[in-house]
Amino acid sequence: MHAHQNYNLLLVVLSYVIAVLGSFTALQLAVGIPNAQTSRQRWMSVLAAGAVMGVGAIWAMHFIAMLACDTGMAVTYNLPRTALSALIAFGACSLGLAVAGSAIFSWSKLVVAGVCMGLGVAGMHYLGMAAMMMGADLSYDVSLVAVSVVIAIVASIAALWLAFNLRGPLQMLGSALVMGVAVCGMHYTGMAAVIFEDNGGQVPANFASGLRGNNLGMSIFVVAVAMLLIVLAVNYLRQQRRSQLSI
Amino acid sequence: MIELEIQILSDRREGLLVELGRTVVANGFTLLRQRLAQDDRGAWLTMIVRGPPERQLALEEELATHSRVRSFECSLFEGGAAPPPASGPAVARAPIAAAPATFAAPASSVPPAGPDVRQVESMLPQIAKDYPRITPWLLTLQRTVAAESREASLLLVGRRTGAWVFKRDYAMGAKLGLADAIKRIGVPALRALATIEQHGEQLHIQNSPLCSPNGHSGCKFFSGYLEGLLGASIEPQNVFVRSLYCRSTGAVECILEISH
Structure with missing residues (x-):
């Protein structure tokens, strides 16, 4: 029997807000990459922006959205896979931002960077889904999975174009809003692609030791506060x- | 053609002549003679170069801001004597436009088109304070500097202002191609100062407040402003702005052409 997904609308909105906040913070850091004077400065900017985008925007958004989704079954998350999903998002975003921020802006670099970022979003999502432990088996509608990946890539390209090619208010806010669409659009399309098949309550052996919703909620709260502090610090330093x- | 004597102090001598020689050649100058010496302060490179007078300021700017250059002096080279010994006063590394001050001091060696650096330097803080309402300051500068320094002074103040506006408002983001830089940076920045229209790589300035009919501006401020603004935002960094038409010489509007 298929389990239905019911969403808490408030948490869905919050997931978009977190994605936008994370993207805004990450892109604030990323646009400084081309101005780095040394390779050390450059890599620090790349890694900081990649970490905020990967963990702050994508990973945190994903798990808020998972908290918003009620399948009527108890869920825990496999810790190593959850950690690996964050690592994938971090690596892919760092690579994408490093490419987008190097030398002169060009469409070929933008596409490569957008593909990296889009695959990072999708990779994080589907590994995060594989980390779910519950009394159900998961299967996917392949065509919707493909659509979710395309959404992630196209919206990432658009967000990077706005961030690196434009100047002014639209540069930062517009790119963050579009990147929020990339992350959330990919996620909720990916969720539409998943089918939870009730297996009669047979949960994995390590179900009890998995991460629970309240642990995730606290982790996400810490990530969100850290991002807000980074935004404030970056803005303060730039004003100075x-x-x-x-x- | 003019001949310049340029003296440069650098941390190390390896590759110094090659790197700075490229800058000299890229600015349309020919390297006539050079001398490289080492002392306890670093490597001293003295070059005698010959080239077009209108490129002098651009060459000095590039050399003064070159990453290998610690200190920099430039003066008109008079006579065909061999270059002097490679030692001299170590002046602090000049900011972009301060370099000409070293040769602007003695009246006999002032090049005809040299900027009045003292006037420009004293006015720049006021320009920064009142930006973008800077027209009165620029008109004052036009009036107060000597006629032979007017164009170079306006060009200099334009470059300094443009480079400052870039760092302040437009530095965040990727390096752009020339067309994108004009569209995303040049046009919005110049709109803060004048009513303009973009036509490809030409900018049309309508009713330029600096270029009144029978005036003396020659669009030099706006040319320098765009060079300073766009020079930092694109790769490679050489941007040239040419005034095709100017109201001060009877045209209906001022037209500037931007190129690499």
Whole structure:
């Protein structure tokens, strides 16, 4: 028997807000990559932006969205797979941002970077789904899976174009809103592709030791607060720098 | 053609002549003679170069801001004597436009088109403070500097202002191609100062407040402004702005052409 998915609308909205906040923070850091004076500065910017995008925007959004989804069954998450999903998002986003932020802006680089980011979003999602432990077997509608990956890639390309090619308010806010669409669009299309088949309550042996919703909620809260602090710190430092610039 | 004597102090001598020689050649100058010496402060490179006077300022800017250059001096080279010994006063590394000050001091060696660096430097803080409402300051500068320094002074203040605006408002993001840089950076930045229209790589400035009929501007401020603004935002960094038409010479509107 298929388990139905019911969503808590408030948490769905919150998942988008977190995706946008994470993307905004990450792109604030990422647009500094082309201005790095040394390779060390450059890699620090790439890794910081990749970490915030991968863990802050994508991973945190995914698990808020999972908390929003009620299948009527108890769910826990396999810790190593959950950690690996965050690592994949971090690696793919770092790679994508490093490519997008190098030398002169070009469409070929944008596409490569968008594919990296999009696959990072999708990879994180489907590994995160594989980390779910519950009394059901998961299967997928392959065509919807493909659509979810395409959404992630196309929206990532659009977000990176806005972030690196434009200047001004649209650059930061517009790109963050579009990246939020990339992450959430991919996620909820991916969720539409999944079928939870009730297996009669047979849960994996390590079900009891898995991460539970309340643990995830606390982790996500910490991530969100960290992102807000980074945004404030980056803005403060940039304001300071602007005021100290001599003509 | 003018001949310049350029003296440079660098941390190390390896590849110095090659790197700076490229900059000299890229600015349309020919390297006539050079001398490289080492002392306890570093490597001293003295070059005698010959080239077009209108490229002097651009060459000085590039050399003064080159990553290998610690200190920099430039003066008109008079006579065909051999280059002097490679030692001299170590001046602090000049910011972009301060370099010409070293040769602007003695009246006899002031090049005809050299900027009035003292006037420009004293006005720049006011321009930063009042930006973008800077027209009165620029008109004052036009009036107060000597006629032979007017264009170079306006060009200099334009470059400094453009580079400052870039760092302040447009530095975040990828390096762009020239067309994108004009569209995303040049046009919005210049709109803060004047009413403009973009036509490809030409910018049309309508009713330029600096270029009144029978005036003396020659669009030099706006040319320098765009060079400073766009030079930092694109790769490679050489941007040239040419005034095709100017209201001050009877045209209906000012037209600037931007190229690499």
